[in-house]
Amino acid sequence: MGIRVAVAGASGYAGGELLRLIAGHPEFDLVAATAHSQAGHRVDVVHPQLTGLDLVLGTTDPTTLADADLVFLALPHGESAALAAQLPAEVRIVDLGADHRLADPYAWAQYYGGTHAGQWTYGLPELPGQRELIAGSTRVANTGCYAAAITLALAPLIADGAASPADVVVVAASGTSGAGRAAKPHLLASEVMGDLSPYRVGTHQHVPEIKQATGATGLSFTPVLAPMPRGILATVTATPARGVDPQEVLARAYADAPFVHVLPEGRWPHTAATLGSNSCHLQATVDVDSGRLIVLSALDNLGKGAAGQAVQNANLMLGLPETTGLSMWGVTP
């Protein structure tokens, strides 16, 4: 018997990708997969890509999950905290939702509403010192998908003093799986296909998370829904604080990071190259006209933006090599 893992919210998109990664993980044994409205259905009926996974979705309650060594929570915002509080302290938890990401209860109240459940270790191993903190934690809060793409692009430039934290502008496009699997009219194929639509302009809930993770003090963020199932491409620009080569700063920051690839000069990140992988691709330059720093960042919102990152964090928490069971290679086309 290997390490016993369970997934709550296994009928959703992030949960389904977790099940796929766990099935290919050499050390993990899946002992429970739970759902809400889909409880009682077979996994391979809910997720046809997982045909052969012989398991019925259970109900999401602490008794179903408490038997695991590590539990992944892939639940809607506000559902993780109460459940996590009922699990034994020795059960490790990686929460893919937002409940435990923020330090500031006022930011939580402003962007999510209600009472803040308290902060856990932030699950982005590539931030300085974070890999060690994650390895020593039993509770880890995975990043938001946009937050992962944007933070990986921006944090080293602010930390190095290369970018001014006061003037950061981001436009990022996301595939529709980022919005989850629940049926919503704006996610219908007839609404999404052939369209690019901005949403929550200037009010997106990842703004405080990105500011917290990068040190940015002034951030304008415009998310855009794109007609594709998965993938994020973020364009991050900032006022330079001193004359450095941003590509060189990023390459130095991620020299030892197995999943963050600063592309060779002249090659630009695009979503298809990261699909199905746990990789984030980065490229940076200085705008010839305005002098602004520009960083492009691409990742799979269900990979490095959610389930892949969660497995990477779980590996660290369990003392395994962080790459175990994860691929840095995409599946395009």
Ligand SMILES: NC(=O)C1=CN([C@@H]2O[C@H](COP(=O)(O)OP(=O)(O)OC[C@H]3O[C@@H](n4cnc5c(N)ncnc54)[C@H](OP(=O)(O)O)[C@@H]3O)[C@@H](O)[C@H]2O)C=CC1
């Ligand atoms: N999709 C993405 O790209 C990313 C998602 N995340 C986060 O991961 C979490 C899951 O997202 P995602 O998979 O996209 O969402 P989905 O809507 O696809 O799935 C949600 C899951 O939660 C279950 N669920 C719904 N309502 C409840 C409830 N009241 N109590 C318990 N379980 C419930 C659903 O069960 P059922 O289907 O049976 O009703 C389903 O298994 C969210 O917090 C999301 O923000 C983070 C980063 C990226």
Ligand SMILES: CC(=O)N[C@@H](CCC(=O)OP(=O)(O)O)C(=O)O
């Ligand atoms: C396309 C789309 O709707 N994307 C989602 C991304 C959510 C996400 O990354 O996760 P968390 O909600 O866990 O932070 C959004 O913008 O809210």
